[in-house]
Amino acid sequence: MHYYDIQGIQLTELAEKFDTPLYVYDANKIIEKIGILRDSFKDVNIKIKYACKANTNLSILKLMRKHGVEIDVVSPEELRLALMAGYEGAQITFTPSGVSFDEIELAAEIGARINLDNLDVLEAFGKLYGNKKGALIRIKPHVFGGGNEKIMTAHPESKFGISIHQKDQILEIVKKYDMKIIGLHQHTGSDVKNADAFTQAASAILEMAKDFKDLEIIDLGGGFKVAYKDGDITTNMAELGAVLSSAFLNFCQEYGRPLQLWFEPGKFLVSEAGTFLTTANTVKKDPIKTFVCVNSGLNHLGRPMMYGAYHDIFNASNQDDSQQDDYRVVGYICETDTFSWSAEGQQSERRMNTVNKGDIIAMKNAGAYCFSMSSQYNSRIRPAEVLVINGEAKLIRRRENFDDILRNTVEVDV
Numbered sequence: 001m002h003y004y005d006i007q008g009i010q011l012t013e014l015a016e017k018f019d020t021p022l023y024v025y026d027a028n029k030i031i032e033k034i035g036i037l038r039d040s041f042k043d044v045n046i047k048i049k050y051a052c053k054a055n056t057n058l059s060i061l062k063l064m065r066k067h068g069v070e071i072d073v074v075s076p077e078e079l080r081l082a083l084m085a086g087y088e089g090a091q092i093t094f095t096p097s098g099v100s101f102d103e104i105e106l107a108a109e110i111g112a113r114i115n116l117d118n119l120d121v122l123e124a125f126g127k128l129y130g131n132k133k134g135a136l137i138r139i140k141p142h143v144f145g146g147g148n149e150k151i152m153t154a155h156p157e158s159k160f161g162i163s164i165h166q167k168d169q170i171l172e173i174v175k176k177y178d179m180k181i182i183g184l185h186q187h188t189g190s191d192v193k194n195a196d197a198f199t200q201a202a203s204a205i206l207e208m209a210k211d212f213k214d215l216e217i218i219d220l221g222g223g224f225k226v227a228y229k230d231g232d233i234t235t236n237m238a239e240l241g242a243v244l245s246s247a248f249l250n251f252c253q254e255y256g257r258p259l260q261l262w263f264e265p266g267k268f269l270v271s272e273a274g275t276f277l278t279t280a281n282t283v284k285k286d287p288i289k290t291f292v293c294v295n296s297g298l299n300h301l302g303r304p305m306m307y308g309a310y311h312d313i314f315n316a317s318n319q320d321d322s323q324q325d326d327y328r329v330v331g332y333i334c335e336t337d338t339f340s341w342s343a344e345g346q347q348s349e350r351r352m353n354t355v356n357k358g359d360i361i362a363m364k365n366a367g368a369y370c371f372s373m374s375s376q377y378n379s380r381i382r383p384a385e386v387l388v389i390n391g392e393a394k395l396i397r398r399r400e401n402f403d404d405i406l407r408n409t410v411e412v413d414v
């Protein structure tokens with residue numbers, strides 16, 4: 001189902017007021033998703049850690065915090081943003097991938113929880129802190145899960161985490177430095193549809209957890225699948241909640257005390273809250289196809305070209321669905337940048353209400369990994385961002401201008 005307004009404000013009105021290209025986010029949708037996750041796991045001591053790389057706008061981070069969601073960061077810069085949003089060190093989890101030990105030390109000094117992802121840093125952490133600071137270990141459970149090869153993270157060849165087959169080496173290091181391992185972590189990948197991949201990974205982690213005596217946390221990562229179009233299969237949260245909660249509670253009983261169950265959803269919390277508004281610069285009728293060329297490109301929303309992601313697209317300026325056509329929606333970047341790329345990885349057309357030059361073309365699921373992955377490629381400025389909250393549209397990031405393109409340029413005589 002298409003929507004033409006957010007909390008009663010027409011998309012076309014937002015486009016007019018703030019100009020396009022424009023990212024708009026619906027705060028109510030984010031709050032609703034937080035509620036769904038909490039309800040699904042109401043029987044266990046769940047902590048939600050928003051994987052903020054999905055969308056790092058400071059106002060989104062503050063909204064999360066206001067609604068009791070803590071935060072997962074992957075860089076020192078995200079860590080600083082989390083602190084700026086008001087999070088305390090202990091509410092922040094640092095889950096980096098193959099970073100230098102300096103970054104880990106910085107996070108540890110701030111008091112963040114850290115997911116150690118290789119034997120080297122485990123050893124360095126043990127050497128430096130011994131049992132003075134607790135840490136979590138990111139385990140690679142050798143499980144296949146996730147939408148496609150580029151977004152799977154727990155399969156045997158993945159770069160992420162310490163292989164579950166290296167348990168003995170982990171335990172040796174932990175013993176050598178008398179380390180306090182307070183949690184085990186795993187993240188299966190993104191767009192994980194079936195509860196099976198989660199439960200498989202969870203049971204592998206829980207089995208391993210029996211060998212660690214100081215645990216307070218089991219962290220099962222993120223990756224819940226969201227709907228990209230009508231009829232899409234998504235992670236069934238109620239079912240997943242029931243299955244995982246019961247496995248987790250059984251484990252706690254066996255382990256001898258109650259632990260916290262952590263999740264790190266990114267996409268699940270923010271993807272559907274976002275809509276990307278563009279303007280049709282021209283409708284180009286070719287003998288074979290009709291192209292809608294919009295005032296944006298893969299520099300602003302790269303997911304279709306980067307990993308074949310599907311974004312539902314509709315004409316927000318025309319609600320009359322009695323006249324439709326097939327359109328290929330493309331950007332202005334000087335290489336192929338098709339927004340209407342299909343999930344199967346082929347160029348494709350979308351059936352849309354008749355598009356005229358100047359119409360507002362809206363793309364759904366634009367809340368996660370869209371603005372946060374944007375760039376200035378082709379020396380194009382980045383869009384503005386707006387948050388609709390309590391029925392009011394608020395600018396949360398101004399549109400860039402030419403100064404932003406030049407900002408760090410150093411001009412020299414040549």
Ligand SMILES: *Cc1c(COP(=O)(O)O)cnc(C)c1O
Pocket residue numbers: 051053054072074095187189190191221222223224264265266267268368
């Ligand atoms: C990216 C990431 C997530 C979030 O993944 P989603 O698919 O957005 O839910 C969670 N945990 C870690 C460690 C990540 O890197």
